[in-house]
Amino acid sequence: MPRSFRPLSRRHLLRGAGAALALPALELMGASAAPPTRFVCLFQPNGVFPAAWDLPGPTLDGDLSPILRPLAPHREQLTVLRQLDNTGFGHVALTTAFLTGVGVKDRRNAVSLDQWIARKIGEKTVLPSLELGTEPPRPGGDGGQPIAYANTIAWNSPSTRLSPEIIPQAAFDRLFRTRTDPASRRAAEQRLSVIDLVLDEAKSLRRQAGSADQARLDEYLESVRTVERQLERSLEPAAGEVPAGVDLVRPPSGIPGDRRQHLRLMMDVLVLALRTDSTRVATLMTAHGFSRQSFAFLGGITTDHHGMSHHRQQPVLVAEYTRVCTWFMEQFAYLLDRMSVASEAGGTLLDHSLVLYGCGMKDGNGHVPRDLPLLLAGKAGGALRPGKIHTAPPGTPLAHLHLAIAQQFGIAMNDFNGTGAKPLSGLFT
Numbered sequence: 001m002p003r004s005f006r007p008l009s010r011r012h013l014l015r016g017a018g019a020a021l022a023l024p025a026l027e028l029m030g031a032s033a034a035p036p037t038r039f040v041c042l043f044q045p046n047g048v049f050p051a052a053w054d055l056p057g058p059t060l061d062g063d064l065s066p067i068l069r070p071l072a073p074h075r076e077q078l079t080v081l082r083q084l085d086n087t088g089f090g091h092v093a094l095t096t097a098f099l100t101g102v103g104v105k106d107r108r109n110a111v112s113l114d115q116w117i118a119r120k121i122g123e124k125t126v127l128p129s130l131e132l133g134t135e136p137p138r139p140g141g142d143g144g145q146p147i148a149y150a151n152t153i154a155w156n157s158p159s160t161r162l163s164p165e166i167i168p169q170a171a172f173d174r175l176f177r178t179r180t181d182p183a184s185r186r187a188a189e190q191r192l193s194v195i196d197l198v199l200d201e202a203k204s205l206r207r208q209a210g211s212a213d214q215a216r217l218d219e220y221l222e223s224v225r226t227v228e229r230q231l232e233r234s235l236e237p238a239a240g241e242v243p244a245g246v247d248l249v250r251p252p253s254g255i256p257g258d259r260r261q262h263l264r265l266m267m268d269v270l271v272l273a274l275r276t277d278s279t280r281v282a283t284l285m286t287a288h289g290f291s292r293q294s295f296a297f298l299g300g301i302t303t304d305h306h307g308m309s310h311h312r313q314q315p316v317l318v319a320e321y322t323r324v325c326t327w328f329m330e331q332f333a334y335l336l337d338r339m340s341v342a343s344e345a346g347g348t349l350l351d352h353s354l355v356l357y358g359c360g361m362k363d364g365n366g367h368v369p370r371d372l373p374l375l376l377a378g379k380a381g382g383a384l385r386p387g388k389i390h391t392a393p394p395g396t397p398l399a400h401l402h403l404a405i406a407q408q409f410g411i412a413m414n415d416f417n418g419t420g421a422k423p424l425s426g427l428f429t
Helices: 027-033 069-077 091-096 113-124 147-151 168-176 182-189 194-208 211-234 259-275 305-309 315-340 399-408
Strands: 013-016 019-022 038-043 078-085 130-132 155-157 281-285 353-358 374-377 388-397
Touching (some): 013 194, 019 194, 038 113, 038 259, 113 399, 130 168, 130 259, 168 211, 168 259, 211 259, 259 281, 259 315, 305 315, 353 399, 388 399
Parallel strands (some): 038 281, 038 353, 078 388, 130 281
Antiparallel strands (some): 013 019, 353 374
């Protein structure tokens, strides 16, 4: 770091007309550049086929199960959780309880784990938390509760759910664009690149930086521009014909027609948000908690996601169910790929994060709430030693995990949302 240069604040922004771009950790930021620990949660709806999820052995050293095989390159960053149970019955109750340990009852829930963490560390970032998804709320009811509640796992209060942003470009703009003046609106209308808008300030900063910071800044700016290009391409009409017999609803304006592209764009935005320290808390709904999405694009699949989850042990439906769950793991592997190559002081973005992935039910066939399919990824800044299976006593409430994570993030609580939880023992160092 040049002696004549005053250290940057960790929250320094590159600014331009209509844009404000946060920065990754740089040596120019001095001692304050030590990477923070982030919390990320991804939710997958409709459960899994247990025999295709459960590991064949007691460790992660051998073959992974069919659904988990896409995660093989990241096995040393994984912690598989066993014997944790959810509370409630049905899609709405089990989705809304995933991070609260309570779930919606009489249209009221409790504060979710991500929001407890955001209350503790959110004031240090531009956004206290970021909620992303891929499907809008749905009408109808499930056990007397509105299905719309199952569009999110994030609750800011017992009566306030935080609906996720499902349009990638809108999520990107929320992070990096400002719209408070005529110049901002003109830049957005002309679809000018965020990088172009802040380029002058970026060049000035680069001249004052050392070689390591220059390389990190160049790589970061290129990653932002790459996501912008992907967003532009995603808005082009999808080519190809709709398979015969498949009733597809055209996505709303601004949502990619390709489901894989849509989810991965959301993951790209999430990674950018974490890398720039725009937020340290994020949730991503890979689909609505009562999702009926078609997966005909995978080939040979004729049943919607919810339908195949009620497989009744029929071989055809079990095969479709397993293929779709494996597809979700392939997308999760993509996120871990992105996080593991994002270098930071002392490691990677994944090393300095705690990523929770799971479903609100084990098997969709009967809405089984016991022994949930749950994974942790990352090292939580060194507090977690992954590459293992953590088995709780049978019947352990999911809220025990919530309490352990909350305490790890410095939240002083001895219970979690009145559930009587005790911190899950032996998980953190």
